[in-house]
Amino acid sequence: MEVLTPKLSVRNLCKSYDNKIVLNNLSFDLMEGEFLSILGPSGCGKTTLLRILIGLEKADSGEILKSGTDISGLSSFDRGMGIVFQNYALFPNMTVLQNVQYALTLRKDTKKEAKNIAMHTLEQVGLLDQINKKPAQLSGGQQQRVAIARTLAMNPDIILLDEPISALDVTNREIMKAELKSLQKKFHATMLFITHDQEEAFFLSDRIMVMNSGNVEQLDTPHSIYQNPASDYVSSFVVDQLDKKY
Ligand SMILES: Nc1ncnc2c1ncn2[C@@H]1O[C@H](COP(=O)(O)OP(=O)(O)O)[C@@H](O)[C@H]1O
Ligand SMILES: [Mg+2]
Structure with a gap:
């Protein structure tokens, strides 16, 4: 039988700030092409x-393996991971195109093709008609898409998303939820999605890791978590919480 090496393996991760334990010996695997949500209340780590x-x-201790290799010693730049931050972290003075292009121009292997790659990715997320606008001229949902395009354009092995849709209004949240799901299919991306929203996690995920003050409470499919x-x-x-909503 073939044994699959996880795309990402987190082993016994510990982290404290000022003697306060934030991550308490955390372990989990993320498989190739998987959409894994980490679901927990504010402040759980x-x-x-x-x-x-x-x-x-x-980390204070523990291991992070990417496809079986320890990456703890590598810089952010060399980890092959992309992150979409909670507040999007777009450059306000740059246009949409410049925002997506910028990091590509810093890499030797993408420098020459930076504009083409950026344009292609913006086309894929449906933003070609917005490329010359500044972030402030866009809606929250569009800004979110720019942030996602910027990450996708770098072609990372793993995409990390930190509560990327919680700041949007209800309508945009529903649109982005559907869009995230289709983007994952389109790009065959491996995604680690952080949220405090039960319904988001259940709608989007292959599996969910439920966290409680630095501990893993359960890691399973949405169905199994709900049932057991x-x-x-x-x-x-x-x-x-889910029962209350539906
Ligand atoms: N740089 C830091 N210095 C001190 N405490 C921190 C720092 N970053 C986070 N914390 C604390 O760690 C805990 C977890 O924070 P965080 O990881 O941001 O939680 P979450 O994202 O789940 O809301 C919180 O109690 C927070 O105050
Ligand atoms: Mg947070």
């Missing part, structure tokens, strides 16, 4: 985890 994965923050919550915490934070 989700952003800290992403920042450690991408190399903006250092592993703890009282999962029952009340996930199942009861």
Whole structure:
């Protein structure tokens, strides 16, 4: 039988700030092409985890393996991961095209083709008619799409998304949810999606990791979590909340 090597393997990750444990011996695998959500309340350590994965923050202990190789020693630039931040982090003084193009011009292998790659990606996310606008001239949903295009254009092995749609209004949130799902199919992307929203996680994910103050409460398919919550915490934070909404 073929044994699949996870695209990303997190092993026994620990992180504390000022003696406060933020990540408590966290372990999980993300498989190739998988959409995995990390679902947990505000303050449970989700952003800290992403920042450690991408190399903006250092873990106290533990391992991060990408396709079986430890990447802890690599810079953010060399990890082959792209991140879409909660606040989009677009450059306000650059146009849409410049925003998507910028990082591509910094890489030797994409420098020459930067504009073509940027244009192609903007076409794929339906923004070709907006390329000369500045972020402030766009709607929240469009800004979000620019942020996603900027990440996709770099062709990362893994895309990390930190609550990317929670700042949008209800209508745009529904549109972006559907769009994220179709983008994942189109790009065959491996995605780690952070959210505090139960319904988002259930709609989008192949699997969900439920987090509670730095611990993994349960990691399973949405169906299994709903049918068999592993703890009282999962029952009340996930199942009861979903039942309340529907
Ligand atoms: N740089 C930091 N210094 C001190 N405490 C931090 C720092 N970053 C995060 N924390 C704390 O770690 C905990 C988890 O934060 P965070 O990872 O942002 O949670 P989440 O993204 O799930 O809301 C919070 O209590 C937060 O205050
Ligand atoms: Mg956060």
